[in-house]
Amino acid sequence: MKVRTRFAPSPTGYLHVGGARTALFCWLFARRHGGVFILRIEDTDRERSTQASVDAILDGMQWLALDYDEGPFYQSQRFDHYGAYVERLIDEGSAYHCYCTPQELEAMRTEQRARGVKPRYDGRCRARTGAPPAGIDPVVRFKNPVDGSVVIDDLIKGRIVISNDELDDLIIARPDGTPTYNFTVVVDDLEMDITHVIRGDDHVNNTPRQINIFNALGATPPKYAHVPMILGPDGQRLSKRHGAVGVMQFREDGYLPDALINYLVRLGWSHGDQEIFSRRELCELFDLSEVNRAASVFDTDKLNWLNQHYIKSTDTAMLAGLLEEQLTKRGVDVADGPDLGVLADVQRERAKTLVEMAEKSLFAFGDLNGYAEKAARKHLKPAAADGLRAVRERLAEIAAWRTEAIHEAVVETAEAVGIKLGKLAQPLRVAVTGSDMSPSIDATLLLVGRDRTLARIDAAITYIEAHGDPS
RNA sequence: GUCCCCAUCGUCUAGCCUGGCCUAGGACACCACCCUUUCAAGGUGGCGACACGGGUUCGAAUCCCGUUGGGGACGCCA
Numbered sequence: 001m002k003v004r005t006r007f008a009p010s011p012t013g014y015l016h017v018g019g020a021r022t023a024l025f026c027w028l029f030a031r032r033h034g035g036v037f038i039l040r041i042e043d044t045d046r047e048r049s050t051q052a053s054v055d056a057i058l059d060g061m062q063w064l065a066l067d068y069d070e071g072p073f074y075q076s077q078r079f080d081h082y083g084a085y086v087e088r089l090i091d092e093g094s095a096y097h098c099y100c101t102p103q104e105l106e107a108m109r110t111e112q113r114a115r116g117v118k119p120r121y122d123g124r125c126r127a128r129t130g131a132p133p134a135g136i137d138p139v140v141r142f143k144n145p146v147d148g149s150v151v152i153d154d155l156i157k158g159r160i161v162i163s164n165d166e167l168d169d170l171i172i173a174r175p176d177g178t179p180t181y182n183f184t185v186v187v188d189d190l191e192m193d194i195t196h197v198i199r200g201d202d203h204v205n206n207t208p209r210q211i212n213i214f215n216a217l218g219a220t221p222p223k224y225a226h227v228p229m230i231l232g233p234d235g236q237r238l239s240k241r242h243g244a245v246g247v248m249q250f251r252e253d254g255y256l257p258d259a260l261i262n263y264l265v266r267l268g269w270s271h272g273d274q275e276i277f278s279r280r281e282l283c284e285l286f287d288l289s290e291v292n293r294a295a296s297v298f299d300t301d302k303l304n305w306l307n308q309h310y311i312k313s314t315d316t317a318m319l320a321g322l323l324e325e326q327l328t329k330r331g332v333d334v335a336d337g338p339d340l341g342v343l344a345d346v347q348r349e350r351a352k353t354l355v356e357m358a359e360k361s362l363f364a365f366g367d368l369n370g371y372a373e374k375a376a377r378k379h380l381k382p383a384a385a386d387g388l389r390a391v392r393e394r395l396a397e398i399a400a401w402r403t404e405a406i407h408e409a410v411v412e413t414a415e416a417v418g419i420k421l422g423k424l425a426q427p428l429r430v431a432v433t434g435s436d437m438s439p440s441i442d443a444t445l446l447l448v449g450r451d452r453t454l455a456r457i458d459a460a461i462t463y464i465e466a467h468g469d470p471s
Numbered sequence: 472g473u474c475c476c477c478a479u480c481g482u483c484u485a486g487c488c489u490g491g492c493c494u495a496g497g498a499c500a501c502c503a504c505c506c507u508u509u510c511a512a513g514g515u516g517g518c519g520a521c522a523c524g525g526g527u528u529c530g531a532a533u534c535c536c537g538u539u540g541g542g543g544a545c546g547c548c549a
Contacts (some may be wrong), residue, residue: 425508
């Protein structure tokens, strides 16, 4: 049978990394087996579902290049399907109307908690006879089996057995007739011929209920694979307070989609000692049997390392385009500066993110925004003035503004003036970039350009003369 | 509280199923050194873990039981 997987987020917020990893595993599993990957939007809760969230999810999927073969299907547009199944279960005696009020149920639960037992519906409406109470719109409850137990042969966790007396009669339709999650999932997984349900392991407790519904419908449940959770550094479930968790936030923060994908896939899955995987490799190698059973902690350091790896191996034109986005976002006029390809190539080894790359490249555009205080104090001293004058003169004579010529000019000036290269390069670096950290001095000058370089050296000499207190 | 799941370096993990090849391997981070005009990148080396207690066995990270710890679920949310 052809593999069919689905990713079924509820649109109540952005696509977070946990969801993204689940989607990735679903996608990979489908690709690996030449199957079909379906996107289904679980928006039966109209109170909380928003179009903005749907868009955010779609954007996230697109950015990560997790393309789906079918969908997106919206549950809110499939209410008639669910209604028919509800009717059928009622007719067959597998579901019943319940007239208990929310207050009543709440009281029941508090009482049960107080007794130290698991809060669950006691089935008081199961055998209700006589006329229905007036003025109450009933919910519909599924008649969960009373005896026996449900076995889940989870593809990741192994065999899980849950006794039916741990379960209760869950609500499958609200008073207004709208269906609830555990029911729509079953109907959709059934109607969409899903063969493998791959989802977060916060759903394992729902699985036996869903299997029971499948059984009541006379259908065979799909195979289940419950992926462990992603935790924050404090061991708690990953959430907003841990920082960036929305997929699109990672884009904002300068991460490459391939880097995030690679990071996420290794979080819980491994293939021997291999760390770097191309999408192609993943599609060939991914297997649920290699997915870890334990939860894992999200580690930004490792993501950063991977991101830099991908930055280093992205082709120049692509990287230049990405850098341009970042620069433009920062209000930089990219026309007023060096070739972005050249820039990207010198910066790719010194930035973990595109954001960092852009920030470290600002010196090559527009005017200098002052000097970093410590750097100026250390390097823009009277002792450096002669070197700067000499190198300015030598630089001004260069015919073609190229790395080699610049390099030569700097090295020769240092020799001529009789100082070590560093004694010249550092003041020059501060003069030209405002900071004592930048790419190699020849590359830096190349990026800054001849006119700016000369003007900035002049400015630095003026600065030294004004502040030159030889203490 | 009840039920379910989980447990190897700080973190991600290999090894576990099919005990011996494990004085437990790799990666990130960290530290040191090398390279070096700064910052990086790169190279070399180092630090660092089988949660604990029983059992089975000639032999256990690997199998079994318990303890502890962590996570999840217990909605007319999904």
